[in-house]
Each structure stands twice: as structure tokens, then as C-alpha cells.
Amino acid sequence: MTPAAGVGFKAEHFREALAAPAAGLWFEVHAENYMVDGGPRLAMLEMLRRNRAISLHGVGMSLAGPTEPDPEHIGALKRLVDRFEPALVSEHLAWSRLDGRCFPDLLPVPRTNAVLARCSANIGRVQDALGRQILIENPTHYLALRDHSWTETSFLAELARRSGCALLIDVNNVAVGAHNLGLDAAAWLDAVPADYIGEIHLAGHTLDAEGTLLIDSHDTPVSEQVWSLYEGLIARTGPKPTLIERDGNLPPFAELMRERTRAQCSLVGEMALAA
Amino acid sequence: MQPDILTFQRDFAAALDQPASGPMAVYRNTVLHGAVEALRANFCVVEKIVGTEMFEKVAVDFAAECPPRRPILVLYGERFADWLEDQPWIEDVPYLPDVARVERLWIESLMAADAEPLSARDGLGRKLLDLELVLHPAVRFGWLSTPAMSIWLAHQRPISSELKVDWKAEGALFARPSHDILHAPRIGPAAHRLLFGLRLGESVRASMNAAERLYPEEDCEALFASLLNLGAFAAPTSERNN
Numbered sequence: 001m002t003p004a005a006g007v008g009f010k011a012e013h014f015r016e017a018l019a020a021p022a023a024g025l026w027f028e029v030h031a032e033n034y035m036v037d038g039g040p041r042l043a044m045l046e047m048l049r050r051n052r053a054i055s056l057h058g059v060g061m062s063l064a065g066p067t068e069p070d071p072e073h074i075g076a077l078k079r080l081v082d083r084f085e086p087a088l089v090s091e092h093l094a095w096s097r098l099d100g101r102c103f104p105d106l107l108p109v110p111r112t113n114a115v116l117a118r119c120s121a122n123i124g125r126v127q128d129a130l131g132r133q134i135l136i137e138n139p140t141h142y143l144a145l146r147d148h149s150w151t152e153t154s155f156l157a158e159l160a161r162r163s164g165c166a167l168l169i170d171v172n173n174v175a176v177g178a179h180n181l182g183l184d185a186a187a188w189l190d191a192v193p194a195d196y197i198g199e200i201h202l203a204g205h206t207l208d209a210e211g212t213l214l215i216d217s218h219d220t221p222v223s224e225q226v227w228s229l230y231e232g233l234i235a236r237t238g239p240k241p242t243l244i245e246r247d248g249n250l251p252p253f254a255e256l257m258r259e260r261t262r263a264q265c266s267l268v269g270e271m272a273l274a275a
Numbered sequence: 276m277q278p279d280i281l282t283f284q285r286d287f288a289a290a291l292d293q294p295a296s297g298p299m300a301v302y303r304n305t306v307l308h309g310a311v312e313a314l315r316a317n318f319c320v321v322e323k324i325v326g327t328e329m330f331e332k333v334a335v336d337f338a339a340e341c342p343p344r345r346p347i348l349v350l351y352g353e354r355f356a357d358w359l360e361d362q363p364w365i366e367d368v369p370y371l372p373d374v375a376r377v378e379r380l381w382i383e384s385l386m387a388a389d390a391e392p393l394s395a396r397d398g399l400g401r402k403l404l405d406l407e408l409v410l411h412p413a414v415r416f417g418w419l420s421t422p423a424m425s426i427w428l429a430h431q432r433p434i435s436s437e438l439k440v441d442w443k444a445e446g447a448l449f450a451r452p453s454h455d456i457l458h459a460p461r462i463g464p465a466a467h468r469l470l471f472g473l474r475l476g477e478s479v480r481a482s483m484n485a486a487e488r489l490y491p492e493e494d495c496e497a498l499f500a501s502l503l504n505l506g507a508f509a510a511p512t513s514e515r516n517n
Contacts, residue, residue, distance in 0.1 A: 035347045038389035039413065043454035060346025066281040073346060098288050102343040104309020105302060107287060115280055142298035147283075180298070208301065215301060 003239035003271070005263035006055065007256050008246055014044055016253040018051075024264070026087065028055040028243050035076040045084060055088035055199070055243070056080055062097040063122045063136070064109045070097070074129045081130050088199055088241065090135035090168045091126070093119065093156070106139050110147040111155040116162075123163040135168040135198045136160070140216040141177035153191035166198030171230045172222070172245075176205050176214040185229055194237035202230055202263060203245040219248030222259055231266055238274050239267040292339075310338035313348035318355060318378050320430045321371060333362075350386060352379065373423030377447050380415035381427075384449035384457065387413035392452035392506030404480040408473055409509045413451035416462065416470050420444045424461045431459075452506025465493035466502065473508075 004024030009017060017027060027048060034045055034056075048054060058077060061069050081089060094106035109115050127134055138156060150158070156167055169192060178185035204220030207213070222230075222244065234240060244259045291303050311334040315322055322330040337358055343351050356375035359365055365372065390412050422440040424447035429438050446462035448470070462470075465486045472482030479499065486495045502508070 032347050033349055036349060036386035037412070038387060038454065039385045039451065040454050041349075041386070043389075062346075064280075066279075066284055076347070095284060096346065098284050100344060101288070102346050103288070103291065103306045104313070104343060104346075104348060105305040107284075107302065109280065110283060112280075118280060142301045210296075213298065213301060 003241050003267055005242045005244065005260045005267060006053075007244050007260050009048065009054075010246075010250055011041070011044060012250060013253040013256075014048070018047060020253070020257065022257065022260070022264070025260070026053040026055065026241070028057050028088075028245075031056040031058040031077055031080055031089075032060045034080055049084050049086075053087040054084060055090065055241075056084070056086045057137075058089070058091040059106065060096055060102065061091045061122075061126060062095045063091055063126070064093055064115060064119050065095040065097050065122075066118070069122050069125060074126055077126070078130055081132070088135060089130065089132065090137055090199060091123075092137045092139060093159070094139050108139060108141065108143060108145060110145050111150040111152065112147060113149060116150065116155060116158060120159055120162040123159070123165045127164065133164060133166055133198075135166045137168040137170050137201065138173055139177075140170075140173040142180050142213055142215075144181050151191070153188060157193050157196060160193075160196040167192065167196045168199040168201060169197050169233070170201035170203070171233065172201065172203040172205055172226050173216055175223070175226050175229060176216045179214045185225075186232060189229060189233045190236070197237055197240050200230065200233065200240050200242045201245055202226060202242060202259070217248060218245050221251075221255075227262070230263070234266060234270050239270045242267060307335055307338055309348065310343055310351065311335060313343070313351040314338070314355065316349075317352045317382050318375055320378055320427050321359075321375050323430055324368065324371060324374065324426075333359075350382070352382075355379070370421035370423050370426060373419040373421045374426055376417055376419060377423050377427040380417055380447055380449050381459070384413045384415045384451050387415075387451070389413070389454055391510040392450075393503065393508040393510045394506075395500070395503055404483070405478055406511075407476055407478050409511075410470070410474055411450060411452065411507055411509045414449065414470075414507050416446060416448040416467065418444065418446050418464075418467050423447070428459065428461065448502075448505070448507070450502075450505040450507045456506070458505045460505070463490075463493070465490040465495055466498045469495065469498060469502065470507070 002024060004026065006026035006028055009027035009029050034041060061073060063069065092106045095109060096103045096105060096107060136159060160167055174185050174188050178188060202222045203218045204222055205214045206217045206220055208215050242263045244256055244263060246256055290299055291306055295303050311331060314334045337355060341354050341358060356372045356379060359372040359375055392411050422442060422445050424445050425440040446467040448460050448462045450458045468486040468489060469482050472485055483495045483499060
């Protein structure tokens with residue numbers, strides 16, 4: 001995929017998304033929302049992909065779980081990948097399944113050698129089944145876990161080196177986690193090897209009711225701080241496919257496209273500099 | 276000594292089930308929010324009936340007792356109707372579990388596999404009577420002891436008006452012969468008996484005879500023809516023709 005900016009696709013925006021003339025525009029969907037046997041949802045995605053590249057973003061593989069990923073879930077993802085031929089397929093460095101229960105969240109793990117080995121093997125299983133590389137997204141942080149033996153950026157880089165996966169860097173997650181744990185977001189981004197980065201996510205956040213924690217809420221426009229971190233990141237790495245994510249307080253499609261245009265202009269600027 | 280992943284995750288999961296403040300509250304709220312929003316999407320008429328505030332409380336209680344077992348939340352809530360039946364407050368809204376059952380049929384029909392429906396044009400004529408027809412994969416139907424399908428249908432109208440329903444048992448049918456056509460009629464006991472028999476593998480003739488004996492006032496041949504026109508049956512595959 002030529003590095004261009006995309007938008008998280010919502011069914012409410014279907015007609016406008018289909019008609020949008022923007023060059024290079026692509027769409028990302030949550031894979032789990034399309035893991036059904038048939039019907040209007042899949043038909044909609046089928047129409048969308050006729051003219052646009054799509055990206056499948058999984059939230060339920062539980063790669064950092066204590067067990068191997070569910071073969072049924074890998075099978076469901078493979079059926080989508082085979083049918084829709086997405087340009088990108090991504091998942092998270094997180095867990096969401098335990099003892100037969102599913103948590104609709106991306107839960108944290110201590111970055112130990114054992115977790116590194118487990119995640120790396122799990123990513124390998126998924127990549128082998130799909131016959132392609134996947135990207136792994138850095139999680140948001142709210143809680144300072146003890147027992148980390150790796151920094152997050154060195155852990156992600158080692159995960160990519162061992163498993164052959166690429167990294168999806170969510171700049172908003174970095175900003176939110178840096179605020180909540182008292183880290184330096186720009187230094188964090190500087191420490192990620194550029195070659196491993198295959199996609200970037202931009203989203204909005206909100207302050208919690210007590211006014212202390214930032215929440216990765218995806219229900220506001222991308223903040224100026226995140227835009228500035230993003231521009232700093234691509235100035236170093238060169239242009240990378242970039243997604244505007246919005247899940248709550250869904251604005252009109254045109255408003256998301258304005259954010260997308262801003263990202264696209266940054267990417268094109270970087271391409272002009274690189275040329 | 277580092278804890279193993281499993282111990283860490285079991286402790287974390289146990290903490291998610293307890294009321295919390297600070298960071299753990301963020302995780303707990305996200306987990307509950309995910310389940311509540313999935314239920315809201317799948318049971319929108321139940322939400323309209325009880326109101327947003329009550330629905331959220333009910334959904335949180337359900338999510339705590341019956342948390343998601345699969346990561347595919349578009350199909351979450353399989354047990355919601357039966358669970359509603361057991362709630363102490365349900366006697367104030369006795370038809371609510373049936374409305375939830377209708378919504379479940381609707382969601383299952385929407386997400387089911389696509390297939391060519393059998394058409395009267397397939398030229399099977401009287402031969403149809405001796406076939407064991409296969410229901411179309413997106414057909415869902417049920418019999419409800421309350422007029423829950425009438426209530427569901429009234430909530431699909433764009434302009435809400437006062438609801439006048441005949442307070443008696445009725446059937447619900449969802450047929451989706453293509454990805455963009457959904458038929459959702461109320462059905463009577465004879466049509467329900469026909470569908471039920473056909474699903475069990477009776478021939479068309481056997482289920483029609485049974486329905487005629489049980490409901491002599493009904494024109495079962497006409498009922499069968501209307502089910503056929505709704506796309507309730509799957510087109511025979513070449514394998515079945517051989």
C-alpha cells in the first residue's frame with residue numbers, strides 16, 4: 001500500500017464512504033464485526049473493497065493470553081482475509097480471553113521473557129495460518145505494572161524481529177499511556193525502529209471523571225498534542241499508512257475526512273521531502 | 276520471582292469483577308461497556324420499551340452473570356431472553372422476554388449465510404409436495420405466547436403511534452432471500468406448524484396434511500405458496516437433484 005491516510009469505517013457512513021473521491025483513501029474495519037456467515041454487513045464490505053483498499057483490525061485474538069490463539073478464531077480471520085484480500089491485517093499486544101470468558105477490552109501483561117516467547121509464538125501461528133505478515137499494535141496504559149523486564153519499545157522491536165510481524169504504532173495510545181504513567185511520549189516514539197513500523201493510528205482521548213487519567217476513548221477529534229507527535233514521528237520514519245480512528249460520538253463523514261486530509265497532507269509533505 | 280502469565284491474568288480477571296477506582300475502573304468500565312453496547316445493538320426494541328437508563332442497568336447485570344464467551348460480539352446475547360424471564364421485575368413487562376426472542380431471531384437472520392432461495396419458477400410444480408425441502412439458511416421463526424412480533428413490528432415504523440395489539444399468542448418469521456431483502460411477517464399457527472415440520476425433515480405433503488388436520492379452517496396450500504414466495508426455502512443444490 002502506498003503510504004496514504006485512511007479512515008475507520010462505520011456502517012452509518014457507507015454511502016459517503018463509497019462515493020468519497022479522495023485519492024488513496026482506504027478504510028479499516030474491526031475484523032470481529034464481520035465474522036458472520038453472510039448478510040448485509042458482508043455485502044457492504046464487499047462493495048467498499050471494490051474501489052478501496054481495506055485493512056482488517058482484529059481485537060479478539062488474545063495474542064498475549066496464556067494459551068495458543070483459538071483455532072476457530074484464526075479460521076474466522078482467515079476466511080475474511082481470503083475473501084476480502086485486505087492490504088493490512090493487524091492485532092494487539094494484549095489479552096482478552098481467559099478460562100472460557102471473553103473480555104471486550106485489550107488487557108495488559110507484564111513484559112517478561114516468558115510473555116515475549118508466548119506472544120512471538122502466537123503471532124507466528126496466526127501468520128502461518130494466514131500466510132502473511134500481521135501488524136501488532138502497542139496498547140494503551142492506565143496501570144503501572146510491576147515485573148516488566150523489557151521497556152515497551154524494546155519489547156515491541158524484539159517481538160517484530162523474532163516473529164517477523166510489523167508494528168502498528170498508535171500515537172494516541174502512546175500519548176495516553178505517557179500521561180497516565182508519567183513517561184515521555186516523544187522519547188518513546190523515537191525509540192521504535194522505523195523499519196518495523198507498517199501503520200500508524202491516530203485517535204482522540206478524554207480525561208476521566210476524576211481528572212487524573214486520560215482515557216483512550218476514540219470519541220473526540222485527534223488532539224493537537226497527538227498531531228504534533230505524529231508529525232515528529234513521520235519526519236523521522238518517512239510516510240506510513242495512517243488511520244483516523246473514531247468509534248464514539250460519531251461525527252459526519254466530512255468531519256472525519258477533514259482529519260484524514262490533515263494526515264494525508266503530512267504524509268505527502270514527507271514524500272516530497274523524501275523524493 | 277516473576278508471576279507466570281496465567282496467575283497474573285487470573286488475578287487481573289478477578290480484580291475486573293470487583294468495583295474499583297482509578298486505573299482498574301477504566302478496565303472494568305471498558306469491559307462492561309463493550310458488552311452493554313453489543314446488547315444495545317442487538318436488542319434495540321427492548322431498550323426502547325424499558326428506556327435507556329433501565330436498559331443499561333439490566334445489560335450490566337446480564338453481562339456480569341453471562342459474560343461474553345466469544346470475541347464476536349455481534350452475536351452476543353443468545354441467553355438474554357431466557358435470562359430476562361428469570362428477573363424478579365419481569366412481571367411488570369411480561370412480554371419483554373418474547374420481544375427479546377424476536378430480536379434474536381432478527382439478528383440471527385441478518386447474520387446468517389446467504390443462499391439462493393427456492394423459487395416457484397424452479398418448475399418443480401406438484402413434485403414439490405414429495406420433497407423434503409431445506410429451509411433457507413437465513414430463515415428464523417418462533418412461536419410466542421405474547422403478541423411480541425406485533426410489538427416488534429410496531430417499533431420498526433418510522434413514526435411512533437399508539438400501540439394497539441390483539442393480546443394473544445402469535446408466530447414470527449424472518450426470511451432473508453438476499454442480502455438486502457428481509458421479510459418479517461407475523462405468522463399464524465398453521466404456517467408455524469408447516470415450517471416446524473419442514474425443519475424437522477417432513478415432506479411438504481406430510482407437514483401440509485398435519486397442518487390441515489390441526490387447523491382445518493386454514494388454506495395450507497396458500498400458506499405454503501406464500502412461504503415459498505417469501506424465500507423461506509433453499510434452492511435445491513445439484514447434489515440433491517441427483
